[in-house]
Amino acid sequence: MSLRFRLIALVWVVLPVSLAFGSLAAWVNASRSVHVEMHAALQVARQTVQTGVERLQTARDPARYRDDLIASFNGNRHLRVWLVGANGAATLPVTERSPLGAVPAWFVRLIAVEPTTDRVPVVVGDANYGTIAIETDPRNEILExxxxxxxxxxxxxVLCALLILLIYLYIERALRPLGCLAAAMEEVGEGRYRTRIDGRLTPELARLRDSFNRMAARLAEADATNRRLNEQLLTLQDQERSELARDLHDEVSPFLFAINIDAAAASRRLDEGRAAEAGGHIQSIAEAVRHMQRQVRQMLGRLRPIGLAEFGLREAIENMVAFWRRRRPDLRYQVEICADCEDLGELLGTTVCRVVQEALSNAVRHAEPTTVTISVDCRDDLLEDRDAIRVVVADDGRGVCEPTRLGYGLIGVNERVNAVGGRLTFSSQPGKGFAVTAILPYVPVSNPLSPSLASTEP
Structure with missing residues (x-):
């Protein structure tokens, strides 16, 4: 049942209950009022008759005076007065009429006031002039x-009818915005996040409208962000595939071809009985295999930090630093990792490594620094009121003029940090270096890294 009809039904329930209590109180008062009115009328009439009988003692014609006394009650609303006897004088009360019609029989029975009769004898000296009967008639009082x-x-x-009409009309008008809101919610549920609600509303509904519009705007923003991230993810995946294909083509494929040639040449030398010459070709094959192992290890390092599963976070970060130290020995590298941060869960440890890997790569390749500092420590996150891992990669290079313009690598790292409930910030001043800071939620784990995840080197 709709809210409108519930309110109307409530009014229909309250009205009979209110009328029932009001009618009960009116019935008690009405019955008492009729009783009191009839009793008073009877007492006044008896007093009047008794006074008339006393005056009758000195009347010249007692019978005529008696009849005049009875006739004086003509037009009385509550009494019927008559002389007891077959041909006695009598007066009847005036029967009043009502614009609402006759009184229902059930209402008369409900008032429950029966007529009351009193008799006054008329005696003058020793002569008996009959008996005057006085009877109450509550019909006019009940009619009133x-x-x-x-x-x-x-x-x-009438008030209830008007109230129901107003409820019907006003509730329909008041609920119309809720219908619009329901339709808008359905549109949002179907993915149309640009839906908005406008128009003038009551303060309560205006707050609801504003909240909905803010929610829809945030959903639209989140949807746009998800679309952009999906595009970036596809771009990064394509870029990563391209880099792997290039490495396989440039670093592995030529050596596989060389191995094939050396193997064929060694086989011919052995068939010709020239084993000494075949040994040179076998040595070349071994060197080519070692080269390919190094290249495959580097590619695996880009896909997953080397040493993280086997030796922990410190070893994985040291491997990254060693990779760049071999290529840029002129730079100074400082690594500080607190003891509590060496054994993290696989997800958190991988996230820390990715932050360090991307920030370190950007610092060495683009910042032109003299020193790169890497620090990982555990501290309280005052903003979120929880334990956190803080990762900082800073350099003293030339910095950037617009730190908000990020490359695909830092964008991917930022989304990875957000995915685990952390946040990534950047700070830079031209000529004073660039710093990447990641705050990650820290949850101690009993089994940081599963041995089954460790990679095996030949």
């Missing part, structure tokens, strides 16, 4: 109470 009761019902019934 019925009129008041019916009129009192008109106002709440």
């Amino acid at each position: 109470i019925w009129n008041e009761f019916a009129e009192s019902l008109i106002a709440p019934v």
Whole structure:
């Protein structure tokens, strides 16, 4: 059932209950009022008759005075007065009419006031002039109470009808924005994040509208970010495949070809009985295999940090530094790794290595530094109120003018850091170097790296 019809049903329930309590109170008061009114009318009439009988003692014509006394009650609303006897004088109360019609029988039974009769004998000296009977008639009083009761019902019934009409119209108007919101939510659920709600609304619905628009804007931004990251991921994958294909083509394929030639030449020398000459070709094959092993190891290092699974984080970072130290021996490398950070989980350890690998590569290739500093330590993250691993790779090179413009490598590292719940920041001043800082959530693990993940070198 809709909210509108629930409110209308609630009004329909409250109205009969209110009318029932009001009717109960009115019934108690009405019954008491009729009883009191009839009793008072009867007492006044008896007093009047008794006074008239006393005056009758000095009347010249007692019978006529008696009849005049009875006739004086003509037009009384509550009494019927008559002289007891077959042809006695009598007066009847005036029967009033109501614009609302006759009183229902059930209402008369509900008031439950029966007529009451009193008799006053008329005696003058020793002569008996009969008995005057006085009887209450509550019909007019009950009619008056019925009129008041019916009129009192008109106002709440009309008010209730107007209230229901207002509820129907106002709730329909008030809920119309909620219908628009539901439709907008369905559109957002279908992926149309540019949906917005506008128009003038009540303050409560305006806050709901603004919250929805902010949510939709953030979802649109997140969707655009996901699309951009997917494109970057595809670009990085293509770039990585291209680099692997180039290394295989330039570094491995020629040596495989050389091995094939040396093997064929050694085979011919052996068939000709010239074993000494075949040994030279075999030696060339061994050197080619060692070269290919080094190249494959370097390619594996780009795919997964060498030494991380076998020896821990420190060894993996030292291998990266050693790789660049062989190529740039003129630079100074400083590595500081606290003891608590040497055994991290595979995911966290790999993330730390990727941050160091990319930042170190960028520093050596682009920054023109004299010193590159790598530090990994454990400290409190005051911003998130938790333990964290801080990774800093800084150089004293020329820095960058726009540190917000990142290459694909740092963008990928930033997304990797965000994926584990961390954050990556950059700081730079022209001529004073560039620093990459990663704050990663630290969760101690009992079994940091699984031995099954360790790579095996031939």
